[in-house]
Amino acid sequence: MLVSLVYLVGRLGSRYEASLDNILVERSFSRNPVFEGSDVDVVIGVGDRGGYGIPLLRIIDEPPYRVRVSGEPVVETTLPRLSSTSGSYRVRPCMGMHSFEYITLVAQDSFRLYSSWRRLRVSGRLRAYPVYSGLAEALRRTTNVWFGGVKTRYRRGVGYDLYELREYVPGDDYRRIVWTAFARTGKLFVREDETESYIKIHLILDFSRESWAGLGCDCGVDHIGRAALSIIAGLLGRNDRVGYTIYRGDRWVIRTGLKPYTALDKLSTDLSLQSIKYSSTRVRLYRMLLESIRASPDSIIIILSSWGLMRRDHVEALAKALAMTSKPKILLYIIPVTSGIEKIASLEAEYLRKYTGVLHGAGIIPVVARGWEWAGVGLKVVGEVLARYALY
Structure with missing residues (x-):
C-alpha cells in the first residue's frame, strides 16, 4: 500500500512538472494608460499546449509596490487539456510607469495532496497620468x-488691436502705412497695434x-x-x-x-x-x-x-x-x-x-x-x- 502511494505521488509530480513546462502565460490590462487612482483589471490568461491539464491552478501575480491591490493578486482556476482560461484582479495605480515582472504558477491535484510550482517572467507595463x-x-x-x-x-508692437496712428518715419515697414489716412490728410501714417505680453x-x-x-x-x-x-x-x-x-x-x-x-x-x-x-x-x-x-x-x-x-x-x-x-x-x-x-x-x-x-x-x-x-x-x-x- 505504501509503495503504491509513493508511486502515485511520483507519477503526479512528474505529470504536473511537465504540465507547468507546457503552459503559456500572458498579462493584459483592461485600460492602459489611465489616471492615477483609477480602477484597472489585471487579466492573466493561461493556456495548455502539452495536453496534460491541471485540476487546480493557482496564479499568483507580483504587482509593483506603488500599485494598490483590491484583495489579493491570486487567481484560482481549472485548466482543462489543450484549452485556455483567464482570471483577473483589480488594482489602483499611482502616478508613473509600473512594471509587472513575475507570475508564480502552482499546480495541484483535486485533493491538494501534491503541488508543483514555477516562477515565470511575464513583463507588462501600466502607465498612470497624475491628477491635478x-x-x-x-x-x-x-x-x-x-x-x-x-x-x-499690453505692449506696443505688431498685433491685432489698434493702439494709435503716428506719422511715418523712414525705416518703418511700408506694409503698415494706412492709405485711407493718407487720402484724407495727404500725410503718411503708420498703424501701431497692441499685443498681449x-x-x-x-x-x-x-x-x-x-x-x-x-x-x-x-x-x-x-x-x-x-x-x-x-x-x-x-x-x-x-x-x-x-x-x-x-x-x-x-x-x-x-x-x-x-x-x-x-x-x-x-x-x-x-x-x-x-x-x-x-x-x-x-x-x-x-x-x-x-x-x-x-x-x-x-x-x-x-x-x-x-x-x-x-x-x-x-x-x-x-x-x-x-x-x-x-x-x-x-x-x-x-x-x-x-x-x-x-x-x-x-x-x-x-x-x-x-x-x-x-x-x-x-x-x-x-x-x-x-x-x-x-x-x-x-x-x-x-x-x-x-x-x-x-x-x-
Missing part, C-alpha cells in the same frame, strides 16, 4: 492671488531617487507632478510660454517654448513614463541647472523637489547655478505627510535656519510645504510671484 484638477480648484477657492488674478499687460516660466522637477521616498501614492514625486501640472493649468487661456526639465538623477529631459495647453499634455505624458532611477549628485545637478537656464533664458525658474535637494552640497550647487539669472527663482519643497508631522516640522526649522541665507543670497525664495493638502501654501507663493512679475 483637485488642487487647482481648491487654490482658486482658498487664495486671493492665483494665476487667474494675473492681469494682462506674456511671461516665461521654466519648471524643474526633481525626480531623483530621494524624491521617491514615501508610502503608496504619498511619495514626493506624486506631489511634485500634481503641483507642476496645477501651475500649468492655472495658466490656461493665456499666451504665456512654459518649459520644464525632468531631472532623474543620472539624466534629464528639457522642453521649452510650449504654450500652456501643449505643456500640460506633454508633461502629463512624460510624468506617466517616470520610474525610480538614480540618486542625484552635485555635479550632475549643476550641469542640469546650467543647461535649463541656457535653454530657457529670461524665464522665471520654479524648482519642485522633495527630499532630493536638501543636502548642503546640493543647496550650494543650486545657489551657484541660479545666481547666473536675474529672473525670479522659487524653490518649493513638498514633503510627504507619511514622513511624520514632527519630523517635517523639525526638518523645516533646521533647513530654513541653515540654508535660507545661502538661497536668499542667490535670489532664491525657499518654501517648504507639507504633502498634497498643504502644497497650496507653496503654490500660493508661486502665484504671488508670477502676479507681481506680470503686473510690474
